[in-house]
Amino acid sequence: MRIGIVGASGAVGAEIIKILEERKFKVSSLSLFGSKRSAGKYLSFKKRKIRIQELKKESLKNFDLIFFSAGSDISKKFAHIATSSGAVVIDNSSAFRMDPEVPLIIPEINSKDIEKMGKNIIANPNCTTVISLMAIKPLLNLSPIKRVVATSFQSVSGAGARGIRELIENIEYSLKKxxxxxxxxFEKEIAFNVIPKIGNITSNLYSEEEMKLHNESRKILVDNKINFTATTVRVPVLRSHSISLNIEFNNNVAMENIIKALKKFPGLKVMNSSKNNTYPTPIDATNSDDCIVGRIRDDFTVKNGIALWVVGDQIRKGAALNAVQIAEFL
Ligand SMILES: NC(=O)c1ccc[n+]([C@@H]2O[C@H](COP(=O)([O-])OP(=O)(O)OC[C@H]3O[C@@H](n4cnc5c(N)ncnc54)[C@H](OP(=O)(O)O)[C@@H]3O)[C@@H](O)[C@H]2O)c1
Incomplete structure (x- = not known):
């Protein structure tokens, strides 16, 4: 396949290159695109050095597949140019996620929806949505879910390569000076702090990130009754997001069946015991393809409720890996 990556120098783009190599994806040619800032630099793929080109309208001809990973403005401007030249686009931004003709895919959950692709574009969901749904989908197979209360603990690399640099500089500066x-x-200092707002505040006072979890989950699960209320929080962690989920089922579900369903679900690991500190942290998920659940317990304050904790590498499963898995299905 003739592959292009727009945003190759970014956190997600660089990970896509790595994963294409790891998974031995059939690549006959690989072209890398960025802005003027990275044009001319080289990145390696299979021991070859590939030069990053500046993205231009005429750059996007003669591709089978192009991964877009350069933010929604770039996707909105260039994705249609790529598809009209014959490529399929897998988009990591939020540009087309809620478009009814664009499937929003987590392969373990709704790979069949790829067939509904109307514009030759497939969207990758928001990273917090992917990691949350990896834990929720196996449970939804046991009973309809009324409501989910989610609190996220999102790493700085969720804001791209610049987010990583800012946390490190902020820590060094604060310690020295x-x-x-x-x-x-970030809107506030991130070192030794947490920031309870990701994205702009919308008309109902939830942030964009919080509304993505509600809206994207309903689209992926094809369930307009499930409700997500979220507080999304940036924390001084370099990589991998954690989400605390409080889930209220319509029916009673035995804890034994919950654990069984989570253990069986592809792409999910269970690390759950009250003994020996057996619960997952972001470091456990970093560079791992699997999301990991733990701290699973009945919620004694509500009928048919449980609480759990899920972690996942948001650059991998929340973006780059999920995008390459979609490409494999294609
Ligand atoms: N980071 C995550 O955890 C994550 C998870 C899910 C989805 N996403 C989404 O994935 C996309 C990329 O995120 P990221 O974290 O990888 O961001 P990033 O590290 O900031 O990288 C952004 C990339 O976009 C390129 N770019 C910026 N302006 C451009 C332009 N005018 N023309 C061509 N390329 C341009 C940059 O190239 P230069 O180096 O030349 O500036 C860089 O390669 C975003 O839409 C983000 O919302 C990110």
Missing amino acids: GKKFKNIV
């Missing part, structure tokens, strides 16, 4: 750091990527 003991003065206020001038934050750019």
Whole structure:
């Protein structure tokens, strides 16, 4: 396949290159695109150095598949140019996620929806949505779910390569100087702090990130009755997101069946015991393809409720790996 990656120098783009190589994806040619800033730099694929080209309208001809990973403005401007030249686009941004003609895919959950592709574009869901649904889908197979209360603990790499740099600089600066750091990527200092807002605040006072979890989940699960209420929080963790999920089922489900269903679900591991500190942390999920669940317990305050904790590498399963898995299905 003739493959292109737009945003190859970014956190997600660089991971796509790595995963294509790891999974021995059939690549006959690989072209890498970025802005003027990275044009001319080289990245390696299968021991070959590939030069990053500046993205231009005429760049996107003669491809079978192009991964877009450069933000929604770039996807909106260039994805249709790529598809009208014959390529299928797998888009990591939010540009087309809620478009009814664009399937929103987590392969373990709704790979069949790929067939509904109307515009030669497939969207990758928001990273917090992917990781949350990897734990929720096996449970939804046991009973309809009324409501999910989600609190996310999202790493700085969710804001891209610049987010990683800002956390490290902020920590170094604070330790050395003991003065206020001038934050750019995050709205407040992220070192030794947490920021309870990701994305802009919408008309109902939820943030965009919080509404993505509700809206995208309903589309992926084809379930307009399930409700998600979320608080999404940026935390000073380099990589992998964690989400606390409080789930209220319509019916009574035995804990034994819950654990069984989670253990059986592809792409999900269970690390759950009250003994020996057996629960997952973001470091356990980093560089791993699997999401990991733990701290699974009955919610004694509500009928048919449970609480659990799920972690996942959001650059891999929340973006790059999920995109390559979609390409494999294609
Ligand atoms: N990071 C995550 O955990 C995550 C998870 C899920 C989805 N996503 C989505 O994936 C996309 C990429 O995120 P990221 O975290 O990889 O961001 P990033 O590290 O900031 O990388 C952004 C990439 O876009 C390129 N770019 C920016 N402006 C461009 C332009 N005008 N023309 C061509 N290329 C341009 C950058 O190239 P230069 O180096 O040349 O600037 C860079 O390669 C975003 O839509 C994001 O919402 C990210």
